[in-house]
Amino acid sequence: MHPIFHKYLDKFYNKIELDDILIMESMVHNHAADEPGIVQKITDPETIINIYNDMERGHSERGSIIKSRIHHGLDFFTFSLDGKIIATTWIIHNHPRFIDEIAIDVEPIENSLWIRDIYTIKNQRGKNIFSRFLYKIIEEYYTNKIERLFSDISKSNTSSLRAHRKYGFKTILSIYYINLFNKLIIRKIPKTSLNITIYHEDRSILVINSN
Numbered sequence: 001m002h003p004i005f006h007k008y009l010d011k012f013y014n015k016i017e018l019d020d021i022l023i024m025e026s027m028v029h030n031h032a033a034d035e036p037g038i039v040q041k042i043t044d045p046e047t048i049i050n051i052y053n054d055m056e057r058g059h060s061e062r063g064s065i066i067k068s069r070i071h072h073g074l075d076f077f078t079f080s081l082d083g084k085i086i087a088t089t090w091i092i093h094n095h096p097r098f099i100d101e102i103a104i105d106v107e108p109i110e111n112s113l114w115i116r117d118i119y120t121i122k123n124q125r126g127k128n129i130f131s132r133f134l135y136k137i138i139e140e141y142y143t144n145k146i147e148r149l150f151s152d153i154s155k156s157n158t159s160s161l162r163a164h165r166k167y168g169f170k171t172i173l174s175i176y177y178i179n180l181f182n183k184l185i186i187r188k189i190p191k192t193s194l195n196i197t198i199y200h201e202d203r204s205i206l207v208i209n210s211n
Contacts, residue, residue, distance in 0.1 A: 020176045020177065021099060021152050021154060021177065022155055023150065023171070023175070024164055025169065026148070028134075028138060028147060029131060029135070030135065031136075035132055038079070039136040039140055039141075040077065042077070043070070045067050048066050049063050049066060052066070055088070055121060073093075074095070074116060075091045075093070075141075076090055077091060079133040086121050086124045087118070087120040087124070087129050089117060089137075091113050091114070091115060091137060092115075097114045097150070099152060101185075103198070104196050107196070109150065111147040112149065112150055113146050113149055114149075114151065115151040118133070118151075125159070125163075130163045131167055149169070151164060173194065174190070175188070
């Protein structure tokens with residue numbers, strides 16, 4: 001990018017309120033293995049859609065989104081208490097994390113999991129479900145070989161951000177962006193040690209990167 005354009009783009013960032021995607025990292029926290037709760041991995045898209053609807057998280061595009069996530073190597077897990085699903089999440093292991101809002105891939109990191117869209121029903125929040133859920137996933141499905149956890153969330157998602165920080169997640173990268181009419185993405189990606197592939201163009205959007 002030409003230095004003059006970069007200068008004016010920085011002024012543009014400072015004048016408008018952008019959302020930002022936070023990439024966060026935490027070491028795995030051990031948890032009492034005998035605490036109640038059952039974790040289950042679900043692979044059938046229709047079953048996942050029904051779970052979303054039962055938790056009042058469904059919408060008209062959810063089916064295509066769920067099928068796309070499975071196609072790209074994401075695994076879906078539920079956490080149940082007393083026979084009722086109270087939390088869900090997607091887990092990425094040994095696959096890139098494609099963040100579609102800003103058109104980047106983050107390459108997988110050894111001995112780690114990437115958490116995507118972790119959700120706990122409202123009346124169960126504040127009860128340490130987040131930590132118990134993650135611990136049981138690692139213990140039962142990844143044989144405790146996971147050392148680090150990664151996640152990406154919108155800074156405006158304050159409830160999720162609070163839960164991540166309570167677990168011990170710390171922000172390692174903030175990516176500022178604006179998406180205009182699904183045609184133009186303007187983003188600012190600071191230097192990072194993460195292995196990121198940055199997409200510049202496709203058929204539907206033009207991406208201007210300030211890196």
